[in-house]
Amino acid sequence: MRAAVFRGGELVVDDVAEPVPGKGQVLVKTLACGICGSDLHALHYAPRMVEASRRVSGRPGMDLAQDIVFGHEFCAEVIEHGPGTDKRHKVGTRVCSVPVTFTAAGSATVGYSNIAPGGYAERMVLSEGLMIEVPNGLSDEQAALTEPMAVGWHAVERARLTPNDVPLVIGCGPVGLAVIAGLRIKGVHPILAADFSPARRRLAETMGADIVLDPAEHSPYTRWQDEATPEGFDPENPLARLGVGPQRRPGVVFECVGVPGIIQQIFEGAMRNTRVVVVGVNMESDTIEPFFGITKEIDLQFVLGYTPQEFALALHHLAEGKIDGAPLVTGKVGVEGVKQAFQDLANPEAHAKIMVEPWR
Ligand SMILES: [Zn+2]
The missing domain is CATH 3.40.50.720 (NAD(P)-binding Rossmann-like Domain)
Known part of the structure; x- marks a missing residue:
């Protein structure tokens, strides 16, 4: 599948291996994925981030010698259920998820891990138990604002x-x-x-x-x-x-x-x-x-991040219109446009949040 890949300190567009849903996981199509300031940071500070997480948590986090697909602010559509799932969200359901997935090798952060490609790719695997259905016909890009x-x-x-x-x-x-x-x-x-x-x-x-x-x-x-x-x-x-x-x-x-x-x-x-x-x-x-x-x-x-409850409430706030996220979305690109979008985001007059639509 096509993806914007973080490889050798650069963003490149390439075909990467199709993700396969493991136990309890669901294959989804990325509908929209916001480019986060943390991704801009990661592009410039990746070695420092790896070193810092090793010192803070004792775990290395990412292996920079291997591909990483960024993207942790996403809305996606269910394509296929992996083994051991309840199929609680039908194929075609639009979902959001905390960007974490559970694999046989342990948990991984979607978008900041070598084993869990994020939303700058056409497809991802998510853990069924963390997925929440997008309510009220909320648009893909507004649903993708749930994470921020x-x-x-x-x-x-x-x-x-x-x-x-x-x-x-x-x-x-x-x-x-x-x-x-x-x-x-x-x-x-x-x-x-x-x-x-x-x-x-x-x-x-x-x-x-x-x-x-x-x-x-x-x-x-x-x-x-x-x-x-x-x-x-x-x-x-x-x-x-x-x-x-x-x-x-x-x-x-x-x-x-x-x-x-x-x-x-x-x-x-x-x-x-x-x-x-x-x-x-x-x-x-x-x-x-x-x-x-x-x-x-x-x-x-x-402070950092959020709890799953806070994440669910943020989606609710957007879906109920308590937050109108539409003015924040200032651009949309396909995977080919991600590299340029990273540069464009340096200009606060032009952009707040650019959405990646990998299906484009
Ligand atoms: Zn973020």
């Missing part, structure tokens, strides 16, 4: 928000936009969001940000502090710290950029007692000055 929306929903869930919190989202790429969508569903207001790109700021507004800010014009942290600060609050008054008089609303910052220096920037811009949720994936080493965190008593938290 689940990432945002998970971050918002892990932040343990209260209605009094004032959230600030730093970075409005697909991750930041998914966080904004999750915050809107949670009903926490005002939602502040900052990005240098005008197109991204427009999308932030569409996804539910109440106040969008251009960091080139003024500090998002100042505006956020203003929103959290009631009339009569005096940060210099020692009694205010003891809880006397009007108090600031608690601040929560979602870091959705993932480059060195951002966490320190947040430390410097944060109010006392801010909770910082790091959603952006920075593959470089980074430096922070802990003293900022200490004096401001900042809570620093990192």
Whole structure:
């Protein structure tokens, strides 16, 4: 079958072996698969990712000497059931799945594994038990947004928000936009969001940000502090710290950029007692000055991925129209177009999410 293959540090189009469903697996046709920032990262940082996962988990993850087919944000159609399946989804059913599959050799991440080719190929094998039917006639490409929306929903869930919190989202790429969508569903207001790109700021507004800010014009942290600060609050008054008089609303910052220096920037811009949720994936080493965190008593938290329940809920949010993902999809390509799409995604004015349609 045709696929965009990650081979020798490059993306090439080639024919790869047809996947065969093993026990409990189902062969599916890829209908749409989003290109994720993690895939862009993987193209540039693959050796570092392998090395880092070896150090973190003791497992190597991917063997870069062999082919890998990326693509973990997909909607697919059931073609054929493997042995030992219940056939609970009929042939022709459209499904989404957490990008994990169980094989005789153990579990594998679909799209980041040598044995589980992802959605940049015409066909994949998925585990029947993890597949969810796409409801309500939701379009293929919106269903393929389930995975990135689940990432945002998970971050918002892990932040343990209260209605009094004032959230600030730093970075409005697909991750930041998914966080904004999750915050809107949670009903926490005002939602502040900052990005240098005008197109991204427009999308932030569409996804539910109440106040969008251009960091080139003024500090998002100042505006956020203003929103959290009631009339009569005096940060210099020692009694205010003891809880006397009007108090600031608690601040929560979602870091959705993932480059060195951002966490320190947040430390410097944060109010006392801010909770910082790091959603952006920075593959470089980074430096922070802990003293900022200490004096401001900042809570620093990192999140990744989602639970299967959160994934299912994200699909539900899209299907019920609680999230309209349509404006996020800015392009569609076949497998031949994947390499160019990776480059095009560097321009935030032109693109947010490009869908791969390998059947094209
Ligand atoms: Zn992703």
